[in-house]
Amino acid sequence: MKIVLVIDQFDDANNGTTISAQRFARALIAHGNQVRVIACGKPADYKYAVRQMRFLPVVEHLITSQGMRLAIPNRHVFEKAAAWADVVHFMMPSPLGIMGLRHVEKLGIPHTAAFHCQPENITFSIHLGNSQRANDFVYSRFRDTFFNRFTHIHCPSRMIADQLRQHGYTAQLHVISNGISPAYFYQKREKEDFLKGKFTVLMVGRYSGEKRQDVLIDACAKSRHASHLQLILAGKGPTEKKLRRLCEKRLANPVIMEFYSPQRLIEIIDQCDLYVHTSDAEIEAMSCMEAFACGLVPVIAQSPRSATPQFALDERSLFPAGDSAALARRIDYWLEHPEERGEMEKRYAESAADYSLENSILHTEEMFRMAIHEIRP
Numbered sequence: 001m002k003i004v005l006v007i008d009q010f011d012d013a014n015n016g017t018t019i020s021a022q023r024f025a026r027a028l029i030a031h032g033n034q035v036r037v038i039a040c041g042k043p044a045d046y047k048y049a050v051r052q053m054r055f056l057p058v059v060e061h062l063i064t065s066q067g068m069r070l071a072i073p074n075r076h077v078f079e080k081a082a083a084w085a086d087v088v089h090f091m092m093p094s095p096l097g098i099m100g101l102r103h104v105e106k107l108g109i110p111h112t113a114a115f116h117c118q119p120e121n122i123t124f125s126i127h128l129g130n131s132q133r134a135n136d137f138v139y140s141r142f143r144d145t146f147f148n149r150f151t152h153i154h155c156p157s158r159m160i161a162d163q164l165r166q167h168g169y170t171a172q173l174h175v176i177s178n179g180i181s182p183a184y185f186y187q188k189r190e191k192e193d194f195l196k197g198k199f200t201v202l203m204v205g206r207y208s209g210e211k212r213q214d215v216l217i218d219a220c221a222k223s224r225h226a227s228h229l230q231l232i233l234a235g236k237g238p239t240e241k242k243l244r245r246l247c248e249k250r251l252a253n254p255v256i257m258e259f260y261s262p263q264r265l266i267e268i269i270d271q272c273d274l275y276v277h278t279s280d281a282e283i284e285a286m287s288c289m290e291a292f293a294c295g296l297v298p299v300i301a302q303s304p305r306s307a308t309p310q311f312a313l314d315e316r317s318l319f320p321a322g323d324s325a326a327l328a329r330r331i332d333y334w335l336e337h338p339e340e341r342g343e344m345e346k347r348y349a350e351s352a353a354d355y356s357l358e359n360s361i362l363h364t365e366e367m368f369r370m371a372i373h374e375i376r377p
Contacts, residue, residue, distance in 0.1 A: 001368055002034045004081045006100050007091040008071040010039035010047065015068055015206065016286060017116050019262070020178045021091055027179070027361045038081055038100065040071035048077045050096065073099035082109040087368045092117055093146040101149060110375040112367060113147055113171075114154040115164065120281035120305060124209035125238065129281065139167040147171065152371045154364065156284035157307035174367045178286055179360030183262070186295035186349035189270040198230035198253065199335050202272040202296065204265065204287035205279065207237030207257075212278040212301065214246055218324035219276075221250040224332050232256045232272065234265060234287075269294045273341075274334050280321055282306040293352035295345040299330045313347060 007021050025035045025046075040052040053070040071094070078100050082088065087110040090097045097113075104111045119138035120129050128134040147153060147164070153171045155161040161173045191200070201220065205211045213233055220229050231251060233243065236259040247255035260268060269275075275291035275298045285308040292298050292311065300308050303321035312318045316333065319326040334341050 001365070001372070002084055002086045003028060003036075003368065004048075004085040004088045005035065005037045005091060006088060006097055007037060007039050008094050008096050009041070009069045010037045011041040017068075017091065020116070020286060023181055023357065024178070024361075024364075027357050028365075031361055031365065033365075036081065036084065038071075038077060038096070040069055048081050050074045050077055053095070070094055071096040075103055078103040079107065082107045085109060087112060087372050089114065089368070090146075090150075093142050098146055101146065105149070108375060110368075110372040111150065112152045112154065112371045113150045114156075115147070115160055116156070116283065117142075118160065118281055118283050118305075120210045121208075124281070127209070129210050136167070139163070143167060143169055151374060152367050154367060157310065159305075159307035159310070160283045172370075174363065176363045176367070177289075177355045177360050178284055179357030180286075180289050180293045180352050180355050181357050183266060184269075184290040184293040184352070186293070186346065187270055188295065189267065191271045194256075195230060195271055199225065199228050199274070200230045200232060200272040201274050201276055201331060202232045202234065202269065202291065203276050203278065204234040204291065205277075205285075206235050207233070207239045207243055209239065210279060210281040211235075211237075212280055212322065213239075213243050215278040215301070215322055215324045215327060216276050217243070217246050217250055217255075219327035219331060221252075222325055222328040223335075224328075225335055227252045228335075229253065229331070230256070232258075232268065234258060234260050234268065265290075266294065269296060272296055274299065274331065276327065276331070277301060277308050278321075278327070279303070279306055279308065282308045284308070285311075289352065289355055292348035293355075295349045297334060297341055297344045297348055299327065299334070301327075311351070313344065313351065316344075 009018050028035050036046050038048045043049040051072045053072050073096050088104050090113045119135040123129045123134045148170050150171045153173050155173050155175050156178050158175050161175050220231050275296040277288045277300045280303045288308050301321035302309050302318050319330050
């Protein structure tokens with residue numbers, strides 16, 4: 001198939017959606033498909049380039065601090081892409097996606113969408129993440145301006161598919177994991193000097209309100225083994241300064257906060273002892289999946305707005321969302337029971353096979369074929 005992916009930013013692997021899109025494109029090509037993208041940035045053989053949107057400095061900072069850029073829609077670009085494509089797949093309900101969809105509809109080109117942007121990703125940035133009214137408003141705007149104009153939507157988890165149904169989304173929903181790359185597998189490495197002698201706790205994710213890194217910081221401070229813990233918060237985002245100040249006040253050992261390349265992140269994962277995921281809102285959490293694929297036992301917040309608890313193999317990998325004392329007890333348990341942790345590392349690595357990228361691509365290709373058949377039987 002000839003597939004066009006519509007995503008505002010594709011070049012820089014500095015946010016989860018772009019990283020997933022890059023991996024998705026490579027896997028589709030490996031399956032014999034041809035893939036091109038519509039995105040801002042420099043022109044390339046695989047890309048229909050459009051210009052980047054510019055905003056007032058405050059708004060620009062808010063967007064770029066999330067690792068994102070927004071693109072300006074261009075009718076001629078979509079006409080050119082549509083003339084080539086068998087199907088156009090929209091990754092985000094951004095202005096590029098909304099206006100691009102109109103052009104694709106007029107041209108009668110088969111099209112599908114993915115639901116990667118949870119309303120909480122937006123509302124937490126403006127301190128309204130726990131407002132049901134605000135989140136419902138975003139769900140309805142996404143639905144009425146974008147998603148209800150599709151007949152097929154890719155949902156990375158059953159949780160988010162259920163949310164879409166509850167909010168009146170009418171398309172056929174395809175629950176397909178974003179898929180774990182084969183680069184992530186069980187392999188332990190000897191710790192580098194800066195990690196030796198410490199029980200290393202890792203969390204990977206954007207520094208933003210819904211991720212709740214503050215709960216993990218408090219839990220490490222409350223641990224019976226606080227002086228023996230080394231916390232790594234891998235990522236970037238708008239709450240970085242706030243989190244650094246909290247770490248300076250609360251932690252016995254200096255926190256490590258850094259954004260890692262995918263290859264370096266794998267090296268870091270392979271040296272850690274435990275993975276913690278504290279997010280209150282999460283569509284799937286690729287970072288957690290990649291960590292347990294590499295053999296890290298996860299400890300996951302039980303939040304009704306997060307799909308991540310589905311990965312827990314037993315109660316020892318769960319804690320009540322927002323409860324730092326309960327999380328501290330889980331961290332202490334896994335530190336004090338290394339034999340049980342070693343056994344569960346293998347079980348978690350084996351469970352990753354259920355979420356392989358290969359399976360995800362097969363199911364996504366079937367969704368594309370269904371959409372094409374509806375327009376061009």
